[in-house]
Amino acid sequence: MAILADRNTRVIIQGITGREAATMSQEMLAYGTKVVAGVTPGKGGQKVHGIPVFDTVIEAVEKCGGDTSIVSVPPLFSKDAVMEAADAGIKLIVVLTERIPKSHVIEMLAFAESKGARVIGPNSPGIICPEETRLGYLGGSNPEKAYMKGPVGIISRSGGMCTELANILTRNGIGQSTVIGIGGDPVVGTTYTDLLPLFQEDEETKVVLLFCEPGGKKEEAAAEFIREKFTKKVVVFFGGRFVDRMPGMRFGHASVIVRPGYGTTEEKIKLFKSAGCIVVETYSEIPEIIKEFI
Amino acid sequence: MRFYEFEGKRLFKEWNLPVPEGELVEKEDELLKAGEKIGFPLMAKVQGLKGGRGKKGGVREIKDEKELLEFGEKIFKEGFDGTRVRGILLEKKLMAEKEFYLGITIDELEKRNCILFTEGGMDVEEIAKTGRVLKLTIDPFTGVKSFMMKMFFATTGFKGKTLLQLSEIAVQLYDLYIKMDANLAEINPLILTKEHEFFCADSRIEIDDDALNLQKKNLERFNIPIREEKEREPTELEIKAKEIDQLDHRGVAGRVVEFDGDLALIIGGGGASLTVFDAILRYGGKPANYCEIGGNPTVKKVQKLTELLLSKKGIRGVAVITNVLSNTRVDLVARGVIKGMLSKGIDPSKFPVVFRVPGSWEEEGFKILEKYGIKYFTREHTMDEAAKFIVELLKKEG
Numbered sequence: 001m002a003i004l005a006d007r008n009t010r011v012i013i014q015g016i017t018g019r020e021a022a023t024m025s026q027e028m029l030a031y032g033t034k035v036v037a038g039v040t041p042g043k044g045g046q047k048v049h050g051i052p053v054f055d056t057v058i059e060a061v062e063k064c065g066g067d068t069s070i071v072s073v074p075p076l077f078s079k080d081a082v083m084e085a086a087d088a089g090i091k092l093i094v095v096l097t098e099r100i101p102k103s104h105v106i107e108m109l110a111f112a113e114s115k116g117a118r119v120i121g122p123n124s125p126g127i128i129c130p131e132e133t134r135l136g137y138l139g140g141s142n143p144e145k146a147y148m149k150g151p152v153g154i155i156s157r158s159g160g161m162c163t164e165l166a167n168i169l170t171r172n173g174i175g176q177s178t179v180i181g182i183g184g185d186p187v188v189g190t191t192y193t194d195l196l197p198l199f200q201e202d203e204e205t206k207v208v209l210l211f212c213e214p215g216g217k218k219e220e221a222a223a224e225f226i227r228e229k230f231t232k233k234v235v236v237f238f239g240g241r242f243v244d245r246m247p248g249m250r251f252g253h254a255s256v257i258v259r260p261g262y263g264t265t266e267e268k269i270k271l272f273k274s275a276g277c278i279v280v281e282t283y284s285e286i287p288e289i290i291k292e293f294i
Numbered sequence: 295m296r297f298y299e300f301e302g303k304r305l306f307k308e309w310n311l312p313v314p315e316g317e318l319v320e321k322e323d324e325l326l327k328a329g330e331k332i333g334f335p336l337m338a339k340v341q342g343l344k345g346g347r348g349k350k351g352g353v354r355e356i357k358d359e360k361e362l363l364e365f366g367e368k369i370f371k372e373g374f375d376g377t378r379v380r381g382i383l384l385e386k387k388l389m390a391e392k393e394f395y396l397g398i399t400i401d402e403l404e405k406r407n408c409i410l411f412t413e414g415g416m417d418v419e420e421i422a423k424t425g426r427v428l429k430l431t432i433d434p435f436t437g438v439k440s441f442m443m444k445m446f447f448a449t450t451g452f453k454g455k456t457l458l459q460l461s462e463i464a465v466q467l468y469d470l471y472i473k474m475d476a477n478l479a480e481i482n483p484l485i486l487t488k489e490h491e492f493f494c495a496d497s498r499i500e501i502d503d504d505a506l507n508l509q510k511k512n513l514e515r516f517n518i519p520i521r522e523e524k525e526r527e528p529t530e531l532e533i534k535a536k537e538i539d540q541l542d543h544r545g546v547a548g549r550v551v552e553f554d555g556d557l558a559l560i561i562g563g564g565g566a567s568l569t570v571f572d573a574i575l576r577y578g579g580k581p582a583n584y585c586e587i588g589g590n591p592t593v594k595k596v597q598k599l600t601e602l603l604l605s606k607k608g609i610r611g612v613a614v615i616t617n618v619l620s621n622t623r624v625d626l627v628a629r630g631v632i633k634g635m636l637s638k639g640i641d642p643s644k645f646p647v648v649f650r651v652p653g654s655w656e657e658e659g660f661k662i663l664e665k666y667g668i669k670y671f672t673r674e675h676t677m678d679e680a681a682k683f684i685v686e687l688l689k690k691e692g
Binding site: 020075076099100101102103105106107109110111125137138139140141142145146156157158159160161163164167168171184186187188189191211213216217218221239240241242243248249251252253255256281282283284 | 345435502586679
């Protein structure tokens with residue numbers, strides 16, 4: 001079993017007529033994802049790689065039965081797109097778009113929450129349940145090279161590191177149950193603490209691997225959750241330990257800023273260790289460590 | 295983007311938030327006139343964008359003209375805290391009975407805006423540690439209503455006129471925060487005078503960089519220029535790199551932070567670049583820069599970037615290391631880097647250089663690298679191994 005999605009998940013792509021989204025939809029079809037419809041207002045009636053395009057999400061849901069949506073529309077249209085999907089009854093909305101104003105993000109997340117929809121992202125690379133389905137662009141044109149089915153769940157603040165970590169596991173014969181890029185922004189709909197309970201319930205998942213970064217408070221919350229409620233083994237790897245020594249400087253993602261007093265890797269690592277997690281120094285060590293627990 | 299205090303106060307006035315009478319002095323010879331207008335004793339406040347101004351002596355009580363000239367001359371000549379200043383804000387001195395902190399910002403865990411309030415005008419970070427902060431999470435659809443603020447502040451013991459004025463200040467501050475697409479709006483300290491009137495003694499406003507397009511009109515109206523801000527002034531190399539990044543809209547190649555090492559880095563992916571930089575340091579390498587590429591940049595961009603990074607004095611090696619790429623084409627990156635090296639008169643088969651860039655079009659990319667005799671790692675090897683290889687190669691070469 002995977003979490004969040006499987007081979008039966010019926011996917012709608014909002015913004016499917018965009019160049020990148022069109023390529024992505026083709027790759028998703030090739031991976032076996034059931035992409036049932038696309039939505040681009042004003043382009044209803046067209047087809048993209050054989051996928052029917054509708055003007056509204058509700059039309060796509062009614063005619064094609066979508067239950068999950070991927071949002072790949074320009075930043076200032078994203079809030080409306082997410083709210084439209086939630087209003088149409090979609091329960092899982094994966095937002096790939098970057099640079100959405102935070103006021104829009106707050107509003108769309110609150111609205112989705114009120115409709116009982118889960119939002120992954122914004123600025124997420126998506127989700128992959130290896131050999132089941134792929135929502136988004138993880139693994140690019142050849143996901144089967146980096147990802148294979150197996151017992152490790154991955155939650156990552158970085159899209160690139162999702163594939164990098166899966167790749168090193170796969171090279172060592174260790175597969176993954178579900179890999180989720182939660183997005184590199186400060187405010188995202190779903191964080192470690194929202195996903196850990198799902199991995200706790202998932203029988204296939206034996207170990208959870210977290211890719212963390214400096215800045216913010218998401219790791220602190222995750223460590224507390226793991227200490228109190230999580231019983232499976234958690235392996236943690238941090239990118240950007242050097243940022244601790246450069247407070248106020250921004251590297252990589254928008255959320256990677258260490259403020260005086262909080263957000264440091266040092267403090268986060270201390271909390272993870274005290275919660276019983278294994279924090280590795282380099283990611284090259286991960287396969288050897290995980291082998292002990294599967 | 296962060297506003298100067300005087301810019302924030304310009305907004306405060308527009309939103310009817312009480313600010314002390316003040317004058318911005320931008321040149322040394324305007325000091326006396328402005329000082330006389332405000333009247334002594336007064337407060338002189340350096341206008342810069344770095345935090346911790348108070349602790350570093352950037353806010354001073356000034357008794358008379360002589361003190362004002364001394365302070366002003368020093369600041370205008372020498373700058374403050376290592377940077378030039380925008381000016382000095384002179385303000386009427388308030389007789390404070392009590393000081394408070396009032397702020398609005400995003401709580402990333404609750405995914406909502408929240409209002410923070412506490413007594414004492416110290417550092418926010420210090421305040422956060424005490425845990426004595428009163429916090430109210432805001433429903434984005436209801437916003438902040440007057441009655442909510444009255445209830446909120448009444449719980450802290452405010453009554454009558456002061457309760458009303460404080461509530462009104464919070465309502466207005468939230469309105470400003472929302473209309474300006476701010477991520478942070480702080481009044482610290484918010485002063486209650488002996489006459490029981492509130493004044494916003496400082497302002498700190500940061501607006502969302504992703505909303506700058508939405509705020510163009512407002513910024514023009516308040517005469518606030520859009521500016522790039524960093525903890526320090528950008529170096530020449532960083533400025534040139536940014537120009538390269540803006541050559542065209544395809545991909546990122548040119549977000550550079552310069553360091554004083556000897557190894558030029560072209561590294562990819564938000565999280566992967568952090569990982570690679572850590573690895574280079576761990577094995578004892580000395581990065582000359584932090585530089586991300588991604589989103590499938592053009593050959594030309596990568597070439598220009600390579601030329602720029604190689605133009606720095608004392609560069610002894612190049613490391614091109616990324617995660618397994620999803621959409622950036624390996625062959626394009628390889629061609630760009632090789633072209634850049636060749637145009638600088640560097641033979642890639644003799645210069646210390648390593649590639650670890652697996653992903654789309656990797657077979658084509660590897661062929662090109664082989665042709666030019668460049669050492670590369672495939673996805674069978676980690677980014678750590680590539681980092682270790684180049685660092686040890688440089689050590690061997692001494």
